[in-house]
Amino acid sequence: MSGLSGLMEGRVVFVTGAAAGVGRGVATAFGSAGAIVGLGVRRPEAAEETAAEVTAAGGIPVILRCDVTDAAQSAAAIEQLIRDFRRLDAVVHNAVSGRSSEATDFENTTLDEWEDHAAVTVRATWRLAVQSYPHLQKSKGAYLLMSSPAGIEGSERAPFYSAVKAAQRGFVRALAREWGPDHIRVNSVAPLAISPALENMKILEPERVKRIEGLVPLGRLGDPETDIGPPSVFLCSDEARYVTGQTLVVSGGRFTSL
Amino acid sequence: MATSSTTLVIASSSGIGSSIAQRLRDRGDHIVQIDPAFDLTNAESVGQELRSLSEGRVIDRVVFAAIDPSAFRAAPITSLDESEWDQAAEYPMRAAFIVLQQIHSVIADGGRVILVLPTVVATGVSGLVPLCSAVEAIRVMAKAVARRWGVRSITVNTIEVELSAFMLGDDDPNGVEIPAVPVLGQPSLPAGSAVDDVLGLIDMLATPAAGAITGALLVADRGTVMQP
Numbered sequence: 001m002s003g004l005s006g007l008m009e010g011r012v013v014f015v016t017g018a019a020a021g022v023g024r025g026v027a028t029a030f031g032s033a034g035a036i037v038g039l040g041v042r043r044p045e046a047a048e049e050t051a052a053e054v055t056a057a058g059g060i061p062v063i064l065r066c067d068v069t070d071a072a073q074s075a076a077a078i079e080q081l082i083r084d085f086r087r088l089d090a091v092v093h094n095a096v097s098g099r100s101s102e103a104t105d106f107e108n109t110t111l112d113e114w115e116d117h118a119a120v121t122v123r124a125t126w127r128l129a130v131q132s133y134p135h136l137q138k139s140k141g142a143y144l145l146m147s148s149p150a151g152i153e154g155s156e157r158a159p160f161y162s163a164v165k166a167a168q169r170g171f172v173r174a175l176a177r178e179w180g181p182d183h184i185r186v187n188s189v190a191p192l193a194i195s196p197a198l199e200n201m202k203i204l205e206p207e208r209v210k211r212i213e214g215l216v217p218l219g220r221l222g223d224p225e226t227d228i229g230p231p232s233v234f235l236c237s238d239e240a241r242y243v244t245g246q247t248l249v250v251s252g253g254r255f256t257s258l
Numbered sequence: 259m260a261t262s263s264t265t266l267v268i269a270s271s272s273g274i275g276s277s278i279a280q281r282l283r284d285r286g287d288h289i290v291q292i293d294p295a296f297d298l299t300n301a302e303s304v305g306q307e308l309r310s311l312s313e314g315r316v317i318d319r320v321v322f323a324a325i326d327p328s329a330f331r332a333a334p335i336t337s338l339d340e341s342e343w344d345q346a347a348e349y350p351m352r353a354a355f356i357v358l359q360q361i362h363s364v365i366a367d368g369g370r371v372i373l374v375l376p377t378v379v380a381t382g383v384s385g386l387v388p389l390c391s392a393v394e395a396i397r398v399m400a401k402a403v404a405r406r407w408g409v410r411s412i413t414v415n416t417i418e419v420e421l422s423a424f425m426l427g428d429d430d431p432n433g434v435e436i437p438a439v440p441v442l443g444q445p446s447l448p449a450g451s452a453v454d455d456v457l458g459l460i461d462m463l464a465t466p467a468a469g470a471i472t473g474a475l476l477v478a479d480r481g482t483v484m485q486p
Contacts, residue, residue, distance in 0.1 A: 071340075106355075106406060107362045111299065114355055118348055122391065126343050130336050154401025154473065163351060163399035170394030173382030177440065178334060180384075245382055 004230060005058075007237045009034035012085045014078060016040040016068050016128070017095030021195035022146055024050045025224020026092060026232045031059025033233045038081045040066035040074070040095070053225075068095045068124035075131050088135035090236035093128050094146040095120055096161075101197030106159045114160055121164035125171055136184045142236040143179075145172060145188040147247060149255045152190060165190075169247050176245030185244040187235045192251035193222035217253035227252075264288040264312065265319040266364075268298070268357055274374060274423040275323025277453045278460070288315065298324065298353035305360045316366040319464060322357060323374035325350055325424060329392065330376075332385030332437040347388030354396040358403050358414075368411040370463050373400050374456060377418035380483045381440050397475065404473035413472035417459050420479050423452035439483070446481030455480070 013030045017023035018039035030037045031054035039054070041047040044063045051061035062084070064077035081088055097116045104113060129143055136143060150158055151165025168188055176186040198221060202209045213220055222228050231250050234240050249255050265287055269275020276291075283289045290311035298304060308317075329346045338346070354373075361371065378386055379394045397416050404414035421439055455478040462468055477485065 106403065107359055109359075110301070111352060111356070114352060118351065122348060122351070122395070123340075123343070126335060126338075126347070126387075126391075127340075130338075133336050151398055154398045154403075154405060156402060156405035159399055159402035159406070160355075162402045163355075163395040166398030167347070167351065167391040167395035170379045170382075170390035170392070171387055173379055173394075174384065174387040174390035175335065175382075177382045177384040178387060 004029060004033040004233050007033040007233055007239065008089070010036070011089040012036045012038065012081055012087050013090040013092060013236065014038040014040060014064075014081060014088060014132070015092045015094060016066060016124075018050050019043070019046040021197075022191055022193050022224045022228055023094040024053070025193070025226075026094060026146070026229050027061075028053040028057050028225045029229020029233050030236075031055070031057035031061070032229070033237070034058055036060040036062065036085055038062045038064050038077060040064050040068065040077055042067045068093070068128065069119040071127055074124065074128055078131050078135065082135060087139055088132060088141060089139045090142040090144060091128055091132045091136070092144045092146065092232065092236070093125055095124065097121065100158070100161050101200065103157045104160045117160045117164045122167045125168055129175065133184075137182045140183040142185045142187070142240075143175070144232060144235055146232075147188040147190045149190045149192055149249060149251055152247070152249070153255065172247060173245050180244060185235075185240065187240075187244060188247045189228065189232050189235065190247055190249045190251070190255070191222060191228040192216065192254050193224050193228045195224070215254055216251065220252065222250060222252060264290065264315045264317050265321060266308070266312070266317045266361070267291045267321045267323070269293070269321070269323040270326065271295075273323070273327065273425060274419060274452060274456065275321065278321055278323065278374070278456060281453060281457055290317075299349065299356050301356050301360060304356050305363070308360055308364050312364055317361070317364045317369065318366055319370045319372065319460070320361050320365060321372050321374060321460065322354065324353060324357070325376065325389070325392070327424060329389045330386070330421065330424065330437070332383075334385065335387045338388070343388055347391045350392040351395045351399070354399055358399070362407070365412060368469070371400070371403070371412065371414040372460055372463060373397070373414075373416045375416055375418050376421040376424055377477055377479050377483055378421060378439060380477075380485050383437055383439055385437050401473040408472060411469065413463065413469065415463055415471060415474045415476065417456055418475060418477045418479065419452050419456055420482060444482070445479065446484075448480075450480060452478070
């Protein structure tokens with residue numbers, strides 16, 4: 001992780017969904033880059049391991065209660081970072097619905113299931129942007145969305161997840177233009193990585209996971225911290241000062257035509 | 259090219275969807291049309307309406323062109339309240355879900371589903387963050403559905419046309435000023451009718467030869483935005 005050293009020194013980053021999976025790995029990578037990392041989680045006790053990892057990596061963790069579907073909680077989390085550190089340099093919206101790993105029976109399901117996905121991935125994407133705007137404007141910061149290859153190719157098994165992740169891609173392209181004059185950069189990462197859902201799938205459907213791994217030219221699923229973290233840090237750092245409106249597919253070559 | 263198919267058109271009372279419906283009707287196609295003023299997010303009533311409108315006929319084609327012009331009103335996202343965000347961004351996504359879901363039970367095997375959307379995502383448009391979010395969500399939802407319905411030989415494709423085509427026939431589109439889509443220059447091809455352009459593609463997609471095209475995006479903008 002030495003390549004990240006100092007890249008975000010003294011910068012303040014807010015990562016949602018930081019308790020596990022990609023969010024935890026990305027938060028730790030920001031720690032390696034020297035950042036103060038706000039760990040947005042629904043249950044603060046669930047972020048203790050992530051906080052320890054951020055500290056061990058060299059960063060400063062701040063655990064923040066933040067169910068992103070609750071406007072008051074996300075506003076309070078951002079305000080706490082501003083109150084304590086007087087700046088916000090990047091927001092990484094990674095949280096997803098707890099039902100993201102479930103298959104969707106599109107032809108028979110109801111709007112309730114759609115709402116679970118939309119509240120976290122569509123509405124909170126907009127709301128976090130609005131709430132963080134004055135601070136990112138001041139720091140000339142970055143807004144990064146953790147999207148998904150499913151949001152580009154469209155998954156048969158997960159049509160809702162695909163749609164809300166695609167919404168984020170459209171959001172990024174338009175907001176990058178809207179916020180460009182403010183020098184706020186807006187990007188997304190579409191990762192293929194080990195997640196709690198994939199860990200679960202390894203147990204329940206090991207053959208399916210093997211099949212997925214077999215489709216990856218690099219032969220394995222990405223590690224959240226060492227494979228997904230560095231490109232995420234890069235996109236929020238000054239090194240990516242001329243990169244905006246982009247979706248970076250980080251998939252070991254699994255998706256080469258998106 | 260007249261056909262004997264029954265086409266369901268989900269479109270507003272003006273704009274390109276309505277023009278497509280009229281042109282298909284003029285040439286003798288059987289058309290059933292749902293106006294978006296109808297609550298497209300109510301699964302039960304949409305399903306009932308579809309069954310009622312089709313009068314027992316099997317639907318061969320569906321053209322979904324139901325983005326409400328209010329979604330074209332440019333505004334910074336920081337100026338929107340939750341209700342405005344919902345109307346411009348999330349309502350179209352919910353409507354697309356419910357319509358596609360309900361179509362499933364009335365469309366014939368081998369049927370064609372065609373979504374007509376504005377070509378705003380390729381470039382991104384300042385002031386239209388909600389619309390760009392909705393359009394990309396619907397386009398990818400259609401791809402996911404294309405994968406699911408392929409087993410019934412149903413194809414699901416998207417045609418994108420210039421934003422202005424959605425204002426066709428609207429003398430006073432509720433004060434909506436069409437935002438500028440950032441492109442390098444003018445259309446590469448001579449100016450023409452967006453309705454003709456889209457109808458040509460709808461007819462092409464109805465041919466047996468197009469039965470292998472699904473989950474695709476066809477951009478009918480006369481070369482204004484050439485995607486990388």
